[in-house]
Amino acid sequence: MAFLEVRDLTVAYGAIQAVRGVSFTVEQGQIVSLIGSNGAGKTTTLRTISGLLRPVAGEILLAGEPIHRLPAHEILARGVAHSPEGRRLFARMTVEENLRLGAYTRKDEAGIVADLDRVYSLFPVLGERRRNKAGLFSGGEQQMLAIGRALMSRPKLLMLDEPSMGLSPIMTQKILDTVRELRDEGTTVLLVEQNALAALGLSDHAYVIDLGRTTLSGSGRELLADPRVQEAYLGEGVAS
Numbered sequence: 333m334a335f336l337e338v339r340d341l342t343v344a345y346g347a348i349q350a351v352r353g354v355s356f357t358v359e360q361g362q363i364v365s366l367i368g369s370n371g372a373g374k375t376t377t378l379r380t381i382s383g384l385l386r387p388v389a390g391e392i393l394l395a396g397e398p399i400h401r402l403p404a405h406e407i408l409a410r411g412v413a414h415s416p417e418g419r420r421l422f423a424r425m426t427v428e429e430n431l432r433l434g435a436y437t438r439k440d441e442a443g444i445v446a447d448l449d450r451v452y453s454l455f456p457v458l459g460e461r462r463r464n465k466a467g468l469f470s471g472g473e474q475q476m477l478a479i480g481r482a483l484m485s486r487p488k489l490l491m492l493d494e495p496s497m498g499l500s501p502i503m504t505q506k507i508l509d510t511v512r513e514l515r516d517e518g519t520t521v522l523l524v525e526q527n528a529l530a531a532l533g534l535s536d537h538a539y540v541i542d543l544g545r546t547t548l549s550g551s552g553r554e555l556l557a558d559p560r561v562q563e564a565y566l567g568e569g570v571a572s
């Protein structure tokens with residue numbers, strides 16, 4: 333059984349159908365990517381999995397159980413964490429205060445402290461600056477903090493929405509290396525990226541979303557080699 337299964341999802345904002353037939357599965361222990369152009373419906377899909385939006389139709393199953401009618405805090409408590417597009421940090425709060433917000437459903441202080449240490453060993457710069465306010469950080473540091481905050485719920489499934497957005501190639505590589513490390517430690521990852529080249533290189537499996545529908549799927553390597561993907565998402569040069 334897949335760890336996460338999204339079946340024929342339809343999601344609308346009023347009269348606008350943003351997602352109109354998205355289906356994919358995420359196997360435990362894998363990095364699975366959703367790639368696609370701006371406006372394809374990737375963020376809407378993640379927000380629906382998190383319980384922030386309700387589907388018009390379709391199903392979302394976590395370990396075989398439907399979660400699409402559960403409140404967001406219950407979905408978080410079942411092990412699904414979401415690092416949102418744009419990071420959504422609290423600029424006037426410190427690193428540590430932001431991280432603790434990610435653990436708001438937990439009461440085990442000793443476990444929370446252990447997980448803060450884990451985030452600081454994953455991202456040493458956050459440990460060094462734990463008392464500093466998040467608003468002063470670079471884009472890369474803010475992304476580390478957004479991922480760290482999501483990890484504070486000890487997720488089984490970590491969903492990352494455009495973690496490379498606005499980052500330099502070196503910082504993008506650093507973030508994606510960390511994603512791989514988290515997968516290797518046993519966290520299942522659902523990654524959303526417009527940076528298809530970076531995402532596919534790292535993914536065990538990937539899906540293309542176009543105009544609210546899943547249109548192609550395959551291993552990261554298969555999609556990197558697919559002329560349709562090269563033409564639409566990888567730009568010139570890669571195909572030749």
Ligand SMILES: Nc1ncnc2c1ncn2[C@@H]1O[C@H](COP(=O)(O)OP(=O)(O)O)[C@@H](O)[C@H]1O
Pocket residue numbers: 345348349350351368369370371372373374375376377
């Ligand atoms: N809050 C909203 N209200 C109305 N339409 C929205 C809203 N958010 C997104 N949309 C529309 O839904 C579609 C999918 O958006 P989104 O899920 O953000 O795509 P992606 O993350 O793939 O760029 C787009 O056409 C977008 O304009």
Ligand SMILES: [Mg+2]
Pocket residue numbers: 374375376417493494
């Ligand atoms: Mg988006």
